[in-house]
Amino acid sequence: MSAHEVTADVLVIGGGAAGVAAARAAHEAGATVAVVADGGGATSLGSGVVWGAARDPFAAWAAGDLWRVGGRYVTVAGWLLEGAAGALRSLLDVSALSLGGTPGVLDLATHPSWSARLVAQTLGARVVTAPDDAPTGQSFREVAVTLDPEGAAEAFARSLAPRCEGLSGLLLPPVLGLSRLDVAARMGAVLGIPVGEAAGSPGDPPGLRAMRAMRRWLPEGVAVLNDRATVKPGRLPGLVFRSGRLVKTRSVVLATGGLVGGGLVFEETLREAAAGAPVWTRDRRRVLSRAGAARGADPVEWFDEHTGRARGAGLRVDPSGRVLDGDGETPLGEWLYAAGEVCNGRGGDGVADALADGARAGRSAAQAIGRRG
Structure with missing residues (x-):
């Protein structure tokens, strides 16, 4: 043949x-x-969030490092999402943050729909100012692609570390990699706190990564x-x-x-x-x-x-x-x-x-x- x-x-x-x-x-x-x-x-x-009434096979297949079953998430517009079947692990599960702690929301220069102050108000979080060497771009994709190269996620996390002291977690816009699936985990390992992104809109990086993870x-x-x-x-x-x-x-x-x-x-x-x-x-x-x-x-x-x-x-x-x-x-x-x-x-x-x-x-x-x- x-x-x-x-x-x-x-x-x-x-x-x-x-x-x-x-x-x-x-x-x-x-x-x-x-x-x-x-x-x-x-x-x-x-968006990177999985919706639907059916528990299986998603719950069975989601075991591992790429997916999470259940959880609460936040959108770019500051809406809290509850009742989801699960989501990519790159999305920050706000229900898993330590009680009494203060999460941070990164004020990153990117798509104009991202308002760190609005999202921080929803979460009772602190706005974290981005360092001068932080990646920027007019779209979430432009920023996401800069975090794909080997070592880029760790370098970004190290530059953020002094600004994240005392935080219970860090939320970013939906920019944690365009093709890589481990950017959030790599940044979290450096900072020692949960790191994740907001749920995306159609065409944003989380949806593209979700399809790659499902494959x-x-x-x-x-x-x-x-x-x-x-x-x-x-x-x-x-x-x-x-x-x-x-x-x-x-x-x-x-x-x-x-x-x-x-x-x-x-x-x-x-x-x-x-x-x-x-x-x-x-x-x-x-x-x-x-x-x-x-x-x-x-x-x-x-x-x-x-x-x-x-x-x-x-x-x-x-x-x-x-x-x-x-x-x-x-x-x-x-x-x-x-x-x-x-x-x-x-x-x-x-x-x-x-x-x-x-x-x-x-x-x-x-x-x-x-x-x-």
Whole structure:
């Protein structure tokens, strides 16, 4: 088999939270797995905080140095976030700071949305003036990238040390590395106090790092292909890859995301991008598009009237995650599954729920192979 050919029991299309979970669950169920993705989708646009009602598999997979289960966090605007499933460990868990102590908030010259005084007022903290050699930048990304080189985090922490005496912790804006995942831990080791950042906004460094940290949940042996694929439903999976590569598989999981992730595309109406599968209104009463043929519908049937998100419209799936045809009962293919925001009613539920949804679909896809023989 050439390097341009891949054989896998389960192919997962999409590398966000639902896709990672589907791939890991399928692998744990005994299947060989490949993931095809050309970006992190909506997951990489998060804040670094994990929301959702589902405890597992996030709580089980979060063990280690990169994630924290539970906790309380603060935004750049000074809002306290409670009730989260967890977060990247680079975010400062304000509930873990010593009682009676005084945390510090660094007044760093960066994006104008960062107001150390406002955040300090929320936390009852002390504003810490940045040293003259502190990194600066007009965006959080510009500052974050300066802390990626080896030794940069430690050097910054040493310059901050005289200003942090007596503090119970130190909060920074969301700048603790662009690609590195250990900047907060390295600075904390030098200062001897908890060091963390505020939750980011879409496109800020914590979301990008969160996606990178989730990709580490993929087991060894799972092939990751930087590519884009479309699916032709039939008795067996028909796959067309942008690169022209050949992939042989027995089950496919669509974890392509909603409008932000690219799994749903707006062209006169909403359509599903990878397989042309039927897209249903959020009330599941009628199909918006099927096999690329648009059917008119009021936009209120696409979007949630409370949040404004494309929540509700999407693919219908059965309890195992198999994609259903336009009658809402018959599987579009015995081998075709879907998970996450591409599914009907899933958009906006949270990363923890996307992980649970993906794990269910991936496990079902792997187990069905054994039943089909």
